[in-house]
Amino acid sequence: RTFQIPRPFTEMTLIENMLTAAQAQSGERLFANWLKPHRVAVEERANAERAMAHLEFLGLARLAREPARILSGGQRKLLELGRVLMADPRLILLDEPGAGVNPALLDTIIDRVAEINGRGITFLIIEHNMDLVARLCRHVFVLSAGRMLFEGTPSAVVKNPEVIDAYLGTGSA
Template identity: 90%
Template structure:
């Protein structure tokens, strides 16, 4: 599904990601861990198209996307969330969801004049789709409330819902457990598992090793911008280099 080949990223004289390679298979849930400053978010930004790599290649389902813009990658089925969700605070949840729908005819002035019935039908279909996702995520009762009323964990769920509106085939999930209470964390884990059962692939940045162990079949470990180790969660937590570079720092 996703292949990163010898990717590096320089900012001025600093090499933040150095010759990193990884592969995530179709239908997998893979984890990406490492201490703060390891380059995890930068690597996500490179994969998602927010940054262009200084060198190396990125492939999605065998197609090179190294130089494609982020919106082009989204159309190919690559969605991502952010560590700190930023919904449109004064818009309702349903409005936030509808804003993420792709290729809406109503965005065209001519379509609104020439095919108003098709535009209206599409808008109804998108609204039904958005409500179905909100129901699945446990947010339907808040659909008409402004997003500012949501807790941190609920914002994570809304962020996931907005990505689902784009019909992704792979989701880059950035720290879904950060700042989330245990009850909502269980909900997020359950929803990720259910979405994965639908055939959607995940690559997850996470510090919570319990969440990683519950979700991920394979884990990549970054340290100082380099790939330090990869293996199953049980192999990762037993590896001396990982313990020294990451787990031994006191992170969980």
């Protein structure tokens, strides 16, 4: 899951942030570092290579050794997506991936999410930016006041009078 407001470990480098998300690391077990040091070293090397590959894919590799505090809001969202990828997910929940992101970086986020989805990973996206929704989603559910208001395609949602009324107010259509 990614959050609307990403919170990386700001004093850690991007690569260190990525490595915190690696799953099932033998080196986290109490005696593994003494009893199986070679295995731990091999895993750590493999995780570092995967982390760099994800950073490269996300356009952040040049910043891998920089502290996360230098990142813009959109870059932090990309870093968070990279941390999620370190867990080898089958489903990713994105909470407002477009919120507060400049348009150029938003295109990068959309392109990366589409490419990840093309690899067979499912996304559940919570988003108010209908351009982003239209570019990424084939099927949309609209909730209002805790109930499902609409289900259909992105092109149909923007024309639905109930949705327009709920989100823009009466007379805005």
